[in-house]
Amino acid sequence: MQFLLSIPTTQSITLLSLLASHILLTNHFHHHNLKMAAVVADQALDNSNVSSIKSLAESQALNSVPSAYAFNINPNDEADPNDPEFAIPIVDMSLLTSGSPDERVKLIRDLVKICEEWGFFIAINHGVPESLMKEMIDACHGFFSLSDEEKKEFKSGNDVLEMFKYGTSYNLALDKVLLWRDFFKVRTHPEFYSLYKPASFSEISLEFSRRSREVALEITRAISESLGLEPDRPGPEIFIPESNFQNWALKPDYIYNTMNMDRGLQMLAGNYYPPCPQPEHAIGIPHHTDHGLVTLLIQNEMNGLQVEHNGKWLTVNGPKNGFFVNLADQMQILTNGKYKSVMHRATVNNKATRISIAIPHGPSVDTIIAPAPELCKREGQAPKYLAMNYKEYIQLQQIYFSTSVITLSVKMAAVAQALENSNVSSIKSLAESQALNSVPSAYAFNINPNDEADPNDPEFAIPIVDMSLLTSGSPAQRAQIVHDLVKICQEWGFFIAINHGVPESLMKAMIDACHGFFSLPDEEKKEFKSGNDVLEMFKYGTSYNLALDKVLLWRDFFKVRTHPEFYSLYKPASFSEVSLEFSQRSREVALEITRAISESLGLEPDYIYNKMNMDRGLQMLAGNYYPPCPEPEHAIGIPHHTDHGLVTLLIQNEMNGLQVEHNGKWLTVNGPKNGFFVNLADQMQILTNGKYKSVMHRATVNNKATRISIAIPHGPSVDTIIAPAAELCERQGQAPKYLAMNYKEYIQLQQSGKNYMKSTFDHIRT
Helix, strand or coil, rough: CEEEEECCCCCCCCCCCCCCCCCCCCCCCCHHHHHHHHHHHHHHHHHHHCCHHHHHCCCCCCCCCCCHHHEEECCCHCCCCCCCHHCCCCECCHHHHCCCCHHHHHHHHHHHHHHHHHHHHEEEECCCHHHHHHHHHHHHHHCEEEHHHHHHCCCCCCCCCCCCCEECCCCHHHHHCCCCCCCEEEEECCCCECCCCCHHHHHHHHHHHHHHHHHHHHHHHHHHCCCCCCCCCCCCCCCCCCHCCCCCCCCCCHHHHCCCCCCCCEEEEEECCCCCCHHHHHCCEEEECCCCCCCEEEEECCCCEEEEECCCCECCCCCCCEEEEEEEEHHHHHHHHHCCCCCEEEEECCCCEEEEEEECCHHHHHHHCCCCCCHHHHHHHCCCCCEEEEHHHHHHHHCCCCHHHHHHHHHHHHHHHHHHHHCCCCHHHHCCCCCCCCCCCHCCCCCHHHHHHHCHHHHHCCCCEEEHHHHCCCCCHHHHHHHHHHHHHHHCEEEEECCCCCCHHHHHHHHHHHHHHHHHHHHHHHHCCCCCCCCCCCCEEEEEEEEHCCCCCEEEEEEEEECCCCCCCCCCHHHHHHHHHHHHHHHHHHHHHHHHHHHHHHCCCCCCHHHCCHCCCCCEEEEEEECCCCHHHHCCCEEEECCCCCCEEEEEECCCEEEEEEEEEEEECCCCCCCEEEEEEEHHHHCCCCCCCCEEEEEEECCCCCCEEEEEEECCCCCCCCCCCHHHHHHCCCCCCCCCEHHHHHHHHHHHHCCCCCCCHHHHHC
């Protein structure tokens, strides 16, 4: 594939994988519903026998919206454009660039109200020639008029930061609804890239991107002034009495500098909305906010953009040569909520094709965005949003899309504040404080005792698997165990492995080594703190989950990667030697289990090992410390979740606390002292196309003694593409229920927390 790289606007930069230091996401989230929706969407598109919405719309037989695209718009939610309440603000840019000082001051004052109440306006007299804007629209039309085969040359992955991408997009958060649009996106800053077809595209898009960038930067300067932040230019000081501005010295060009806009991310996004036979039953782009600072948009003569204002949807109709300007999420975060990131969407029509071109402008991808401390201090407000790396924010936004990620950021800030207010750096320290006689409100979590199973009920008798019958039993004994595994994996997804060959003394030594680590002073344990990436060599924390509505978890933890490379904590001194031996021996058990599961599926014993590239498979060692809790019924160790890998082994000290879900009840697991608790995980359910179960489980706490558990998750290699086994689908006569996905990408989606504490499998069963 060729692409045109032209005129680097700044030196190439490395996209830093900085993670917000305050965000501690727990490790187990569900997004199988996203995968299933993607499968359905792909299948619907395949069945339509088209590769673009343009082709579908041009098919002569089309007289209604295919069911996969069905989306109902409520006309009662739309605003009356003649109502003065919905008169869209107009900003005359010439008054900013060449107006008198008084004219500029008045416009800056007007911007305060516009940004607070609307987050949207139409910019006129901006200096970009109408002829250039028309040429840009024509160049986009030229691209979309290419044959589908030619446009496919520009298809790529899901990363919004790629140089360019093309597709006929759908959004998985819309419950299997395809979108009535084709699109392309090209990154134009800090490096300039371009589509290489049609021939004129590169030259036009370069000039248009540069000129529209000038407009966007002028807007950010004006917004800085409207906030009482000085621009990098001589001029009068701006005082806005109604906002109680004060005069203090700040860095010039505040937003430009703070957001590192010299290296800021800029895109050029073209959207093609062909005529739709039933526009009231389809959607171009659903409601969303943009992830950057400010977005400019132009369109051809057809309207379709709608913005939300005062609870109504208003169709935007403006001057032909105007830029539609909307503030985006980072502007709302930077202003601590003072200015509004506007919700908007794209509707379709049955008359003519609409083409729009959006030019989002954002910070540099490595910028950490947080509320401006100067504004927070002046308003006497605590930050409402947690500091976050812009690249990470973008990745979250791609998952949440039609739900503003800003809401999540608010929760992050609240939880971080709650942790800070607790004045402890570990749950162990909190539990050992003498004054503690109840659960602090930040940790409050109620468990319903009516949901718990009776352990004496035969229905809840946990399956036991004698591993010695797999490794050294007779052929008949092995065959019986493999046969039993079918029912166990289908109905439970969980069992206890006994006679597995790992010495009890080694298991005890591993528990003791973990206890030794957690007994270190908090300052020493902090040496092992790191970011959010589950693939890091090691990490330590007192974890909480931000999707739990501000509930902190009653546990401390560490995680160490032990395969394909072996890493270890270096404190206490004995830890490394013990964990190496334990990791190797438990891996042998896990691989024997995967061989038996392969056989239970009618596959070759090494099928899973080979298919999942387990010679390079990801293996972790995760230690959890649950100290006594004064009110165990009002706290949680780890909330209900499934694991992301193939199979997880777990051991614990003498205290119980693991609960698994079976037949709608929660069962506390109590097994032989030397047994491994074994649960199947997400990739096993995906590989078996739902035949075998990734079990939901959680960790409860008690008021008697500390519980220590050690989980050893085993998964595919991180670069493996996991999909339902073709052999099983063919044998069962089933279509794949899950979309093929890279394991590393799956883990990253799981860390997002989108579906934490929700049984995602309930959403995907058909």
